[in-house]
Amino acid sequence: MAVPHAARRQIEVYRFNIVAAVAIPVAALLVQAFLPLVIPLFAMFDLPLLVTIYFGVARRNQITGLLTGSLIGLVQDSLPHHPLGLYGIAKTVVGYAASSLGLKIDVDNPGSRFLVTFGFYIVHQLIYYVVAHGLAGQTLSWRWTHEAVAALANAALAVLLFSVLDKFRQRT
Amino acid sequence: VKKNTDQGSTRLVRIWAVTLITPLEKAVVHSVSGVSQAWHHYVYLRDVRRENDALRGEIQRLRLEQVRMAQDAGQARRLQMLLGFKEQFISQTLPAQVISTTGSEFSRGVYIDKGSRDGIKPDMPVITADGVVGKVYRVYPTSSLVLEINDPSSGAGVILEKSRLQGILKGSPNGQTFVANIMADEQVQPGEQVLTSGGDRVYPKGLAVGTVTKVFGAGTFLNVQVRPAARLDRLEEVLVITKIVERAPEANEASAPVRAIDILAERLPSVPPPKPPEDKTKAAGTGAAPVGAKPAAGAAASTGTGAKPATPAEKKPAAPGATVVTNPTAQPAKPAGAGTTTSKPAPKVSEPVAGNATATKVTTDEAPPNKPKSSGSVPGAGPQPSKKPSADVAKPEKPGDARPEPPRENEH
Numbered sequence: 275m276a277v278p279h280a281a282r283r284q285i286e287v288y289r290f291n292i293v294a295a296v297a298i299p300v301a302a303l304l305v306q307a308f309l310p311l312v313i314p315l316f317a318m319f320d321l322p323l324l325v326t327i328y329f330g331v332a333r334r335n336q337i338t339g340l341l342t343g344s345l346i347g348l349v350q351d352s353l354p355h356h357p358l359g360l361y362g363i364a365k366t367v368v369g370y371a372a373s374s375l376g377l378k379i380d381v382d383n384p385g386s387r388f389l390v391t392f393g394f395y396i397v398h399q400l401i402y403y404v405v406a407h408g409l410a411g412q413t414l415s416w417r418w419t420h421e422a423v424a425a426l427a428n429a430a431l432a433v434l435l436f437s438v439l440d441k442f443r444q445r446t
Numbered sequence: 447v448k449k450n451t452d453q454g455s456t457r458l459v460r461i462w463a464v465t466l467i468t469p470l471e472k473a474v475v476h477s478v479s480g481v482s483q484a485w486h487h488y489v490y491l492r493d494v495r496r497e498n499d500a501l502r503g504e505i506q507r508l509r510l511e512q513v514r515m516a517q518d519a520g521q522a523r524r525l526q527m528l529l530g531f532k533e534q535f536i537s538q539t540l541p542a543q544v545i546s547t548t549g550s551e552f553s554r555g556v557y558i559d560k561g562s563r564d565g566i567k568p569d570m571p572v573i574t575a576d577g578v579v580g581k582v583y584r585v586y587p588t589s590s591l592v593l594e595i596n597d598p599s600s601g602a603g604v605i606l607e608k609s610r611l612q613g614i615l616k617g618s619p620n621g622q623t624f625v626a627n628i629m630a631d632e633q634v635q636p637g638e639q640v641l642t643s644g645g646d647r648v649y650p651k652g653l654a655v656g657t658v659t660k661v662f663g664a665g666t667f668l669n670v671q672v673r674p675a676a677r678l679d680r681l682e683e684v685l686v687i688t689k690i691v692e693r694a695p696e697a698n699e700a701s702a703p704v705r706a707i708d709i710l711a712e713r714l715p716s717v718p719p720p721k722p723p724e725d726k727t728k729a730a731g732t733g734a735a736p737v738g739a740k741p742a743a744g745a746a747a748s749t750g751t752g753a754k755p756a757t758p759a760e761k762k763p764a765a766p767g768a769t770v771v772t773n774p775t776a777q778p779a780k781p782a783g784a785g786t787t788t789s790k791p792a793p794k795v796s797e798p799v800a801g802n803a804t805a806t807k808v809t810t811d812e813a814p815p816n817k818p819k820s821s822g823s824v825p826g827a828g829p830q831p832s833k834k835p836s837a838d839v840a841k842p843e844k845p846g847d848a849r850p851e852p853p854r855e856n857e858h
Binding site for chain 1: 547
């Protein structure tokens, strides 16, 4: 899985046109807000997080990943009633970490995407829980079983979603 | 031979015959009657005992129920008056479409397509036909965020329907709702309905919230898990309660005992109208009672005192605006004053009480509040000529309430 230093230069860096860079996160937020009305079980998915991870590992730029995560997180924060910044902090960290990880490993194959998404989902939820519980004083309960199942579901969805999003990326 | 009496003379033979025969006839008739009654009352009693027992049980049950309901109703009214409680009625709602969720697993809320431009304000209750959904948390120009009752940060004052326990319904992080800190010695059974108590000043009292599904906990306090009545995960259309009307209970709504004399006064046949006085100088009225003038029957019947002799000036047909009720069954709810004629202006029919579309309130201009109004006032009767030009007026509830109104007169 680890990429040798000599081959690291051959890792392709992708970019997205401005329309896709804006439309994909917005679409993810819309779908995330609407689909639980029709399919309540869909609430366990976090499409904005998957988009953040995808943009991070595809661009392989930590600054871009950090900004993408913070913007998507802040917009997602504005929909619920909880304090602003909870999703913003968590997704900023995930965006930065995904970009950093993308520089070191190949995340184009489905297996690595599954594992990366699974791990980042747990990290995202942990950061959210710590910030919300420790800083915002919110009442939350951490349920490992639920988080593990949700991480598996998000990882499985990420494999499918990333393959669709690959069509929008452009080689630099 | 005759026997002279006050009624005339009667032959003795007739008297003897009658004296002889009638006892026998009486004996025969009484015997037949006795046998018949003995047969029916002591011998032929098929199913009578069972029917009698059933009727006795029914009477006993109805008596108990009547006493209990009368006491409950009276006590509730008195307490409401004492505590200044106001009954809440949902008077205006606004239908709204649920357009999205919050998109967060940690938040239980939905967005609706109505906002401040539609009159939505924060803390307005949101319901469905099944029960309470939540309240408006944040308002935007064209949309609003509704915080559902199963959100961890929400709370609603609730009361359990049977045990009458009150508490605060709160949400949990996993989307469940529960009422916490119920004393362990209270009896709460699964399946009991949970209603809003109205104590939170957000939700009107009596709305369905959910059903108790589980009672858990140990020690001093119990937790009651509640399944929401509204399908919070399948919301499509909701109703936003935009206006709640509070109505203070009226004193005359209290269950006052119906006196037998009121019922009698109601059923008494009406009398022909008195002839107008010839002497108009008396009609000018010096306050002296004319000879032969009788006290108003209605007033005398109702108060027992205060029956004043009427002046001739009162001996005139009712005013054109008066409302006449000749059929006592027209107003069976308030027998006091029914079947009488009032010379008061026509009643006004107020607007229907909010939330109770069938309720109408009949008021008269002269009737003071919290006093029994003349039940002769019929909504919609309007200014009609009096069918019975009697001059009886509605009686006050007690002698001290007698208003300084013209003397009354009624003849029976």
